[in-house]
Amino acid sequence: MGKRNNQRYIVSKWAKTKALLPNRSIAKHIPDxxxxxxxxxxxxxxxxxxxxxxxxxxxxxxxxxxxxxxxxxxxxxxxxxxxxxxxxxxxxxxxxxxxxxxxxxxxxxxxxGIHLLKYNNRRFDLRVMVQQSPSKRWVTTGIIGRVAAKRKVVTNVHNGGTLLPFETLLKGHTGAARRRGLFQGLKRLGLSVAEQMKTRYAGIKELGLDVALDRKLYPWILEVNTAPDPFIFKKLKDKRIYRRIYHYSKAYGRL
Ligand SMILES: Nc1ncnc2c1ncn2[C@@H]1O[C@H](COP(=O)(O)OP(=O)(O)OP(=O)(O)O)[C@@H](O)[C@H]1O
Ligand SMILES: [Mg+2]
CATH class of the missing domain: 3.30.1490 (Dna Ligase; domain 1)
Structure with missing residues (x-):
């Protein structure tokens, strides 16, 4: 694998995928x-x-x-x-x-291709936000759902997608205990992805994972963004989530 560098933003999806694949516990969540x-x-x-x-x-x-x-x-x-x-x-x-x-x-x-779960007959995936805290710890600071617009194959907000809470989207698919376990599992996955990315790219401060869930609720990492949009988390009712995301972003100079 290539050597470590100090880039903060990495554009190439292929380069980011190659940085993650050496970690077997992450690789099993990356679609071929x-x-x-x-x-x-x-x-x-x-x-x-x-x-x-x-x-x-x-x-x-x-x-x-x-x-x-x-x-x-x-x-x-x-x-x-x-x-x-x-x-x-x-x-x-x-x-x-x-x-x-x-x-x-x-x-x-x-x-x-992952067959995404649906909500009201529309596909959805999740954005998992992971950030370096002001005390330089990595923290998964937020998870939010993105629902594709009708007749679209992507969930991006810029492509007509809608933001909804994890709970709202998963309620129809599984019970409370499993939802909680899945949420915790996604937070851990976010942290291990950040740790792994750092071994290759020392300068990263934040990551936004695009995570798809299949019918078995197995998480698939579709993409890892190095400049994730913090503002999407404004949509969540719990205002503490966005406030912390904003605070961390400010601390490392993104906002
Ligand atoms: N392998 C896949 N299986 C199912 N759906 C996918 C897959 N790859 C991408 N998608 C859908 O397409 C959307 C966009 O793909 P992706 O996130 O890889 O690129 P992008 O959004 O253009 O990049 P960025 O997030 O940097 O703006 C995903 O959020 C997801 O809804
Ligand atoms: Mg994306």
Missing amino acids: TRVITRNSLQDMLYQYGMVYVKPDNGTYGNGVMRVERDSGPGGIRYRYQAGTRVRTFNSYEAMYNSIKKLIGKRKYLIQK
Whole structure:
């Protein structure tokens, strides 16, 4: 693995993924991720049926696509969705050429698709905020849910997503004891991700994990942001959460 540096912000999703994979207890929460090529996309679609294709240095969910392969009675069909637009194809080649046109020369990744839990029939995932405290301890300071807009495949607020509390989103999926355990588990996962990232990037001060839950409530780390939006936590009723996030952000000079 590469050497340690003092960068505070890391843009490349691929670089951040590579920093996390050496830690086995974190790696088991990262969906299989590869750089896109004609062959790697075909292989991963065959393996997983549904994958996400995303820019290595994207933000706000822009350029993210959901790609699917279905073998039905009429043969194998391919489809992908970018924004609200869905396109279907009879051949892999035709679909790849169409995707390739959107991608152009940019570096793109493919990730095993996670079937996100739903709330009111919309997909949701979670943002886990981890920050360095003024006394230089790492603390998971907040967890909030992000619900995708209708007919969207991304949950980002900049793409019409809605912020809701963890409790609201998980209530319909499991009981109070399991919810509490999951919440604590996510806080611990946030801390171990921060510890691991620091072994490679000594300058980071805060992280925002995008975490998907599958049907078994297993957490999958979709992405780790090094400049997470602190203001989304204003939406929570418990004002102490945002106040601490703001206070920590100020202390390390982000705000
Ligand atoms: N492997 C995946 N399985 C299911 N959904 C995914 C997957 N990858 C991404 N998504 C959905 O797409 C959204 C955007 O993807 P991602 O967070 O990787 O990029 P981004 O949001 O553009 O980057 P940033 O968070 O830095 O702005 C996720 O929040 C999630 O809703
Ligand atoms: Mg994201």
